[in-house]
Ligand SMILES: Nc1nc2c(ncn2[C@@H]2O[C@H](COP(=O)(O)OP(=O)(O)OP(=O)(O)O)[C@@H](O)[C@H]2O)c(=O)[nH]1
């Protein structure tokens with residue numbers, strides 16, 4: 225025993241081990257002085273070892289086997305007690321006693337812990353990414369040259385793109401975003417909307433690091449078409465199918481801002497009250513409807529027309545010369561007068577026109593054209609009146 | 621030793637893949653607390669919880685074992701002398717659910733006929749419909765360490781099984 229005690233003292237002097245001696249009733253006989261540093265309550269002789277080491281509950285049989293010399297020592301690895309980790313060795317110590325050696329492995333375990341933490345976190349990130357990928361969202365990652373470094377299957381299939389292609393070539397060329405940075409910025413901050421192959425996508429972007437950017441494409445076609453239908457309803461006058469008052473005004477304001485040359489007209493159907501009085505309101509409505517179709521048929525996309533209210537309409541016709549614009553509008557007026565409406569009603573229109581000058585506002589245009597329209601009425605209806613003589617209206 | 625109340629100590633294990641919420645379930649049960657931050661467990665840490673059932677005093681010695689990863693084996697001798705186990709899966713990570721059976725088999729190979737329960741944890745992340753969609757075999761309890769849902773029930777049901785297993789063994 226002297227021998228063992230010597231070895232023990234040698235080990236303990238290195239201060240990485242603490243020990244307890246436990247008898248066959250699992251009662252503590254003695255322990256090293258250093259233990260109190262690690263345990264909340266220092267173990268006292270005559271206490272049950274399980275009080276201080278509940279880790280050993282369940283190992284009673286094995287402890288007894290070691291004690292009787294039937295099996296060699298056993299070890300429990302990396303047991304945390306307070307702020308420390310220990311490997312616990314249970315070894316034979318004289319007859320009817322075991323020695324519990326506690327090896328402080330904290331320094332080693334802390335390093336291991338850091339590695340494990342890092343590796344587990346990485347695995348979690350990867351599995352989250354895989355989940356997004358499996359989620360049917362379209363994903364691609366591009367490098368600083370706009371070249372696709374990664375694209376998931378649904379992205380590759382839908383856009384017919386693979387790694388090595390650039391994102392702008394096939395996907396974005398179809399859209400208003402010419403510049404990839406422009407698109408990225410929009411997608412990063414508000415989500416960008418794009419339309420590819422009749423589907424609508426909301427695109428979100430995220431930086432991955434200094435070099436890579438991630439794009440997530442969410443198919444919102446269903447929502448978008450519903451919203452678009454709603455917007456269309458607000459943009460167009462339901463009866464005539466021409467632009468609504470608000471939409472027309474907004475479009476004219478845009479044209480003014482873009483300094484475009486155009487003729488602005490106010491149109492008022494002649495003697496419309498008579499139609500209402502003679503044939504009733506329903507006939508009035510259907511006449512307006514038919515007038516709308518006639519206008520859309522006559523002008524196609526070339527002319528912008530809106531309903532201002534009642535039987536009053538507005539028109540903008542873009543030409544570089546006033547005479548050409550006037551001629552087109554007058555042709556329209558003449559054709560209208562010969563067009564047979566239902567029940568052979570004849571519809572004519574009085575038109576006031578004005579040329580858009582630099583710095584005109586919508587209100588100024590409207591006032592001038594409206595005045596001219598009244599003149600057309602007083603001068604006998606079914607005619608076009610320009611608010612000023614043509615020569616002064618030449619434009620570039 | 622000089623104490624008239626007899627405390628029955630039971631060793632129970634929490635097993636499962638890493639980050640499924642083993643530590644969080646124990647923390648919720650023992651301290652009624654929860655933390656969103658992930659701090660992985662290395663090795664083993666034991667928590668104690670006392671409770672009284674059927675007129676007897678129990679002390680659960682709950683082994684919080686480092687989660688299984690593909691890179692490292694869990695020492696088998698941790699399993700020795702266990703009275704029961706809770707095998708935990710994370711409902712938001714399918715692979716952790718698929719691995720449940722592997723953990724059960726490992727446990728039973730060391731402790732044949734010892735009762736265990738399966739916890740489907742993090743149910744706060746699921747909708748009701750998703751919950752119904754989870755197909756499972758055997759005994760399982762839906763839990764959330766975050767909200768505390770079914771957490772005491774989980775541990776108490778296991779203890780109940782442990783007690784009944786002991787009774788049927790004795791008779
Ligand atoms: N939403 C939610 N998150 C949870 C729940 N339980 C645990 N978590 C979170 O999941 C992460 C992992 O939880 P832990 O309890 O550390 O998991 P563990 O199984 O002990 O992990 P290892 O020790 O690495 O094996 C932490 O960020 C927890 O906050 C839960 O019920 N709901």
Ligand SMILES: [Mg+2]
Pocket residue numbers: 642643644659660661684685686687
């Ligand atoms: Mg843990």
